Each structure stands twice: as structure tokens, then as C-alpha cells.
Amino acid sequence: xxxxxxxxxxxxxxxxxxxxxxxxxxxxxxxxxxxxxxxxxxxxxxxxxxxxxxxxxxxxxxxxxxxxxxxxxxxxxxxxxxxxxxxxxxxxxxxxxxxxxxxxxxxxxxxxxxxxxxxxxxxxxxxxxxxxxxxxxxxxxxxxxxxxxxxxxxxxxxxxxxxxxxxxxxxxxxxxxxxxxxxxxxxxxxxxxxxxxxxxxxxxxxxxxxxxxxxxxxxxxxxxxxxxxxxx
Numbered sequence: 001x002x003x004x005x006x007x008x009x010x011x012x013x014x015x016x017x018x019x020x021x022x023x024x025x026x027x028x029x030x031x032x033x034x035x036x037x038x039x040x041x042x043x044x045x046x047x048x049x050x051x052x053x054x055x056x057x058x059x060x061x062x063x064x065x066x067x068x069x070x071x072x073x074x075x076x077x078x079x080x081x082x083x084x085x086x087x088x089x090x091x092x093x094x095x096x097x098x099x100x101x102x103x104x105x106x107x108x109x110x111x112x113x114x115x116x117x118x119x120x121x122x123x124x125x126x127x128x129x130x131x132x133x134x135x136x137x138x139x140x141x142x143x144x145x146x147x148x149x150x151x152x153x154x155x156x157x158x159x160x161x162x163x164x165x166x167x168x169x170x171x172x173x174x175x176x177x178x179x180x181x182x183x184x185x186x187x188x189x190x191x192x193x194x195x196x197x198x199x200x201x202x203x204x205x206x207x208x209x210x211x212x213x214x215x216x217x218x219x220x221x222x223x224x225x226x227x228x229x230x231x232x
Contacts, residue, residue: 002225002227004039004225004227005225007152008037008152008190009188009190009191010190010191010223014190014191015222015223017191017195018035018191018194018195018198018222018223019221019222019223020221021194021195021198021199022035022198022221022222023217023221024199024202025198025199025201025202025203025205026202026217026221027211028202028206028210028211029144029202029205029206029209029210029211030142030144030205030209030210030211030212031144031145031146031165031201031202031205031206031209032137032140032144032145032146032217032218032219033145033146033148033198033201033202033205033219033221034135034137034145034146034147034148034219034220034224035147035148035194035197035198035223035224036131036135036147036148036149036150036223036224036225036226037150037152037190037194037223037224037225037226038127038149038150038151038152038226039152039153039226039227039228040111040151040152040153040154041120041123041124041126041127041128041151041153041154041156042119042120042123042127044111044115044119044123047105047114047115047116047119048102048105048106048111048114048115049102049105050114051101051105051114052097052098052099052101052102052105053098055097055101056094056097056098056101059094059097060090060093060094063090063093067086070086070089071085071086074086074089108153111153112153112154112155120154120156121154121156123151123154124149124151124154124156124158125158127149127151128147128149128151128158128160129160131147131149131224131226132147132149132160135147135219135224136218136219137160137162137219138162140162140218140219141218142164142209143162143163143164143165144162144164144165144205144209145161145162145165145218145219146159146160146161146162146165146174146201146205147159147160148178148181148194148197148198148201150181150185150194152185155182155185155186156182157178157179157181157182157185158178159174159175159177159178159181159197159201160174161174164209165205165208165209168208168209169204169208173204174201177197177200177201177204178197180193180196180197180200181193181194181196181197184196184197194223
């Protein structure tokens with residue numbers, strides 16, 4: 001079991017149950033369901049570094065008025081205090097602060113604070129559509145595939161349906177299921193939330209795309225785990 005699986009509390013048995021839920025949901029419909037959970041939808045390094053720089057500059061500015069005190073402190077520590085000691089202190093402390101703050105900014109809670117919401121929204125949507133294309137959901141015989149995409153760091157869900165489905169089912173219907181899924185995940189009930197979403201999607205697909213001409217399984221049923229934003 002990977003560290004990401006442990007965080008999601010999804011052991012191998014849970015993954016198998018989710019795959020079975022997808023299989024059961026697809027029995028009564030021509031639609032195909034793909035479920036994916038990503039650790040994050042982007043690396044957000046630019047925003048983390050920007051936040052680190054801004055905070056470090058503020059700390060640097062706050063230390064400027066106490067330069068005399070810093071010089072006196074150096075005088076107590078060293079016998080001789082060259083003129084460059086104080087600028088060196090400011091330079092070293094500023095770079096050290098940037099490094100420390102950049103590391104802290106990688107903590108998910110801090111990430112959600114420093115990365116603007118519109119950036120997170122765009123990253124999740126972009127990654128979901130990218131996976132929609134790369135996983136082949138867009139290429140089923142009757143264009144009746146859907147992708148359930150969960151991005152853990154951003155705490156967001158996207159459900160993307162192919163063109164054949166969009167002609168009959170409003171996106172608002174999928175958004176309602178996505179909201180319920182996000183609420184369940186917010187309570188750390190990953191398995192129950194995912195299987196519940198799969199069942200609801202299956203019921204909706206069965207209503208509009210009942211099983212008639214389905215020939216085998218076009219897409220894998222297992223949960224796709226994306227443990228690094230590097231995949232996109």
C-alpha cells in the first residue's frame with residue numbers, strides 16, 4: 001500500500017470494492033465510468049515561491065529599524081565586528097527565511113492559503129479535462145463515457161461527461177453528484193463517497209443510456225490514483 005493510499009484510507013480491498021461498484025453500475029447502461037483521485041492538480045511552485053519572497057521581504061523590512069541592536073549583538077559575540085557583518089546577517093537570514101517559508105508553503109493547508117482560488121479552480125478543471133482525453137473516456141463507441149475526478153489538495157471534484165451524454169443530461173445533474181462527493185470526501189469517507197458517486201452516476205446513465213448495444217468493457221473499472229502532479 002502506498003503512502004497516498006494510506007492517506008486516503010483506501011487499502012487494496014477498498015480499491016477492489018470501488019472497481020466492483022463501477023462494474024455493477026455499468027451493467028445496466030451503455031455508459032462507461034472512470035474514477036480518478038489525484039494528490040494535487042498542479043505543483044504551484046510559482047505561488048509558493050512568491051509567497052515566500054513576499055513574507056521574507058516583510059521580515060527584512062521589519063528588521064531594518066533594529067540594525068543597531070543587531071550590530072550590538074554581534075559586538076557581544078565577536079571581538080571585532082567588520083562593517084560587512086550586519087549586511088551579511090541580513091542577506092543570510094533573508095535567504096534562509098525564503099528557503100524555510102518555501103518548505104512550509106508545501107504543506108497542503110498552507111498551499112490552499114497562498115494559492116489563489118481561481119488558480120486552483122483552473123488547475124483542477126484543466127487536469128480533469130487532460131485526464132478525460134488521455135484516459136480515453138472521450139473515445140467510447142457511443143460517446144457515453146464520464147470521468148469522476150477528485151483532487152485532494154484542492155478539495156475539489158469534477159465530473160466530465162462526453163458529448164453523447166451532454167446532449168441528454170445537463171451538467172447541473174453531474175454537479176449535484178460532484179457536490180455530494182466533495183462533502184463525503186470532506187468527512188474523510190473516501191470509499192463510501194466514491195462508491196456512492198459511482199452508483200448515482202450509474203443510475204443517471206441507466207435512465208438515459210440503458211444497456212442495449214454494449215459489447216464488453218471499453219475502459220478499465222479500477223480507481224486511477226495519481227500520486228504526483230508530474231503526470232500532467
